[in-house]
Amino acid sequence: MRFAIFLMAPAICLIGCGPARVKPTATTTETTTPAVSKSTTPVNNEVKKDSSEKTNKSASLPIKEQAEQFLARLSKGEAKTSELSAAFKKQITRPRNTEEKALGYSDSLAHDWLDKLAGATYKSNSNFSQLTNQYTLMGTVTGGPKTEYFVLRMVMLPGKTPEVNWFHRSNLRAGDRTAQASPDVDAARDFLEVAGSGQETLTASLLTPEFRAKIAEPLSSDKEFGYNIGMLNLKIKAWRATAITMTVGNDLGTFSGELINGDQKKSYKLKLVNKDGNWLVENFEVQ
Structure with a gap:
């Protein structure tokens, strides 16, 4: 009897345990693959697309609004030199005294430059983002003897408010x-x-x-x-x-x-x- 029991135990193990090791592996492969290809992947792609669109919109709207508001203040004579980047102030002014030379620009001359642009009406007619952190706004300038055109570029750096990085008017x-x-x-x-x-x-x-x-x-x-x-x-x-x-x-x-x-x-x-x-x-x- 002991001999018979001894033989049956291995028999049960060979028949019941052997296939059991293979079957879960095969089942896992069959059920996991369709789940990834048919349901998981499309959902991830959709999420990435929506996230990208929302990020682009949220990144462009604030700087666009800032650009429009700057033009409105410029027209009224209320634009401030603090709205201009230091690099741009170096482009529109030449320092005169020791203090200005240390900065590389003249804040008072930048103020005079802004004053000369006041009084006109700035109307944008085209805009686009050229770089991820830069917004460009263009349009017409009226109120003078001739219609002119303007180009405004504002840059937004991480942790900072948008600044005017370039502006010019021309006929x-x-x-x-x-x-x-x-x-x-x-x-x-x-x-x-x-x-x-x-x-x-x-x-x-x-x-x-x-x-x-x-x-x-x-x-x-x-x-x-x-x-x-x-x-x-x-x-x-x-x-x-x-x-x-x-x-x-x-x-x-x-x-x-x-x-x-x-x-x-x-x-x-x-x-x-x-x-x-x-x-x-x-x-x-x-x-």
Whole structure:
């Protein structure tokens, strides 16, 4: 009897236990795979899509509202220099005293710059986000002798309120501004529009230091700036135009076109270079 029991026990183990090890494995594979492919994956994709759309909307709405509000304050003469980025204040002003030189800009001159832009009506007609942290707003300026155009760029850095990183008005338009363009194309248009309308300080800020020194060689008294301001302003005045054409070249940062003044047309070649993320004019030849 002991012998019979001994044989039956292994028999039960071989028949009942052997397949039991294989079956759960097979069952797990069959039930898990369809669950992932048919239900889990689509749900995850939908969640990611909704999350991405909500993130984009929440990121763009505040900065868009800030841009519109800045234009309203600018029109009323209520815009403040604290709304301008330090980098942009360096582009629109030149420091005069020791305190301003330590900052790299003049806050009082920036205030004067804002005052000159007051009184006009700014109406946006196209807008888009060029970069994840930058919002661009463009439109028309009325209230003066002629209708002008404006370009406003605001940047939003983590943990900070949006700041104006670029703004210009001009009676000129260098190409189609209604669609988003690459950064080098936008920079070329900015330069041509401010140079063509004779905005000396803004134009100078868009030139590389090497190009400024090349076309306006500094005197001994100009070491602080690295170029002769008077000579550079004369050069910029020669770039004025009543209309501008622009053709994008095959190579990145290259452009050509014409500066038009009535019946007179001068051809130009423009070369921009990327310096620390900013596209600056490396060369501008007018013939």
